[in-house]
Amino acid sequence: MAARAPRYACVECGATHAKWSGRCDACGVWNSIVEDAGLAPGPAKSLGAARGRPVVLSDLSHAEPEPPRTLSGIAELDRVLGGGLVPASAVLVGGDPGIGKSTLLLQAAAAFARAGRGPAPIYVSGEEASAQIRMRAARLGLSDAPIRLAAETNLRDILTTLEAERPSVAIIDSIQTMWADHVESAPGSVAQVRAAAHELVSFAKRRGTAVILVGHVTKEGQIAGPRVVEHMVDTVLYFEGERGHQFRILRSVKNRFGPADEIGVFEMTGAGLAEVANPSTLFLSERGAASPGSVVFAGIEGTRPLLVEVQALVAPSVLGTPRRAVVGWDQGRLATVLAVLESRCGVGFAGLDVYLNIAGGLRISEPAADLAVAAALVSAREGIALPADLVVFGEISLSGALRPIAQGEARLREAAKLGFGGAYAPKGSKLPAASGLAMETVANLAGFIEKCFGPARSEPVKRVPGDG
Template identity: 55%
Template sequence: MAKTKTLYVCGECGASQPKWSGQCPDCGAWNSLEESVPADTGGPRQRTRSWTGEASAEVVTLGAVKAEDTPRFSSGLSELDRVLGGGLVPGSVTLIGGDPGIGKSTLLLQAQAAVAERLKSLYVTGEESAAQVAMRARRLGLDPERLECLTETRLETILATAAANRPRFLVVDSIQTLWSDALQSAPGAVAQVRECASRLVQFAKQTGCSVVLVGHVTKEGALAGPRVLEHMVDGVLYFESDSGSRFRLIRSVKNRFGAANELGVFAMTDGGLRAVSNPSAIFLSEDSEPAAGSCVLVTREGTRPMLVEVQALVAPSSLSQPRRVAVGIDAGRLAMLLAVMHRHCGIQVGDQDVFVNVTGGIRVGETASDLAVALALQSSLREKPPPRGLVAFGEVGLSGELRPVYNGEERLREAAQQGFRTALVPAGNVKGVKAKLDLRGCKRLADALAAAREAES
């Protein structure tokens, strides 16, 4: 009997190696090689045909291609449509991941119920029974008579059923539970995930069905399986939430049909997930009086300006090396701001513990948060609250200058709609702005901190 050949496939890049090693030679990832059995070719290896024997394909110019807007259809959830770029695109494949129990299945079941009122849909589950899905649908107040469900993990059966029913919207929960007859490895292996995803992408492109795949995540929060899985699909969404919070954030990290880094906000209720149309209101403090060490920042997530609260705490330290803790912003950015404030503004916190937090579980990755963080630090150090109705944004340079940020007018318009009256921004963001705000433009960080101190008194 011939010995079964074994390959080791990298879970990050998909490269195969004949022997196991601690590091993938192709991408350099550690402990990513997993044992896999290649598919049986059924005969001797065929000789590769030369390139001269292949038939050529027709080449067209892009000018001859009619570029038309792809028609979309709504998922029934306004925040999900926003993250997708305006709705579901026929023939697209979207991968959504998140922690267990965060609400992925609930979200997609609600979306299926909304789509099923107009178009044919199918929910494929490999982790739950049909009875469990039906119980969830009744608990959410959905009509189970309109919801079609298939309990199957074999890929060939799923594709045959989908080809016979011709759904316009297909949910696969989850991609790690599927397996194909073409491979001998177990479900969830790198080869199985890659093969099943590739066949589903091919099915979506050929039939025009919009497919949504649910993916497991690792302990670090990244999508499980080969990294090539994220390259094959058209969109990658992440479901996020703070422990104990009823709000859920869905973020787009890849979207071929819309803006990346778009953010949608949902609230988990007894009746399922409900879209939050005004997320700025939930991320701001409900206290009537401003508190020391707090400043409101106008950030931007995708195409949406949003107001969040930046909190800072500066306290005497008993340690030889005071702590610097940043939650929601880059810790290296905080260290840079403290150095700039010490050098150019005369604010010394070398013997103080510094804590900075962005409320609501939001992570701010843009440099426009620099000015708001600096104002919050000064407010905490002086133990005086900032002026009422003040918002701020701006980038701080190493020489202490304030640099303008993009889409400043949209940010100021959003602040005015939320009832704020004063904005402290870089001077470059004041020119030509017609927002109903008291705009105070500053060229340097020291000028902005001095203006905030004058407004306090």
């Protein structure tokens, strides 16, 4: 039998190539192509004339009951999962190193174990010894939780154990450390990750065990390995946060059993991760008196209204090309807002460095933040502070008009609940009944700037050091 020709795959995107090259044509990453041994090839022939059994068909009106769910007791985790963990589901959790993935899943395993529904969960670690996990459990006060531990990387041994024990929940930390003996490549390679994920997901569907996989992430923040792994699983969660902040965000980017883009908010403490029931108050807790460049944005993350502070700083630049530094927002979106401010409103930022930050380490992506960002930029440029009890939201079009946004009433209701007194919103927004808010609607960005800051100036206000 002729030897199989070698095949090469990109470790970043999973694209296959007939020969090795220094740069992947699919994703453009350099030095990411490695030899992919893959699975043993089968016979190259058709299925033949043998018939299979007919597939059962049903129509769209066929009613099926909702899948049962197991509550963990951690409300923020249950929210992100769509109301609890579904049996026979596969969940992939990714995040930066040291962000708290293992801590979160150990706390979740303890919560599932204490719920007492079905056999005790099994926690399999391929990165730490059992003694290290016990030390972490003791630090978190979870030593009495009936969790069964294992430190193993051999996929065949792990599956044999899971088949014998039939746990309700199995946690694999991490999928990149698993080694399948039928694949001729090193652990962490594209073929190994794909094969291990396939076997574990198949076990989950076959035996009714909920399997939670931990995945490493690349420097771009994506889960390492082939993207086919994200397609295999039912739910993909990202655990986000900045090292300098105590807040952690668990974000759902795919969920077959619930809404995507839902978030859960946690606070890192000495006793582990503590859930935050009202994240708006936490993100605004360090906000002091009104100051130039500070604006509160009323956003929506998943189904939850969330108020965060947008901070801007504008300073004269000594460089030929002024700096544009952004934390927590899209850099391209900032460039668009600056261009609209200059071309449609006459507010220029030439020769000025611009720094933009979303307070608390949160990352927001919805277009409704445009108006809050523009307000913070103009406030910092003019040295005029907006009222501390004011919230702002709205999407800016390239013409300078403000577009209506979804769930405006939920945003305003959350602002009223937290004691805010005023709001600026696009035309068409509705004020909730008995909210107590004084809402003013605006049609375009130029009108908003004139109402808040007066007539636009082509040059920023010159501030003297020591001014208030």
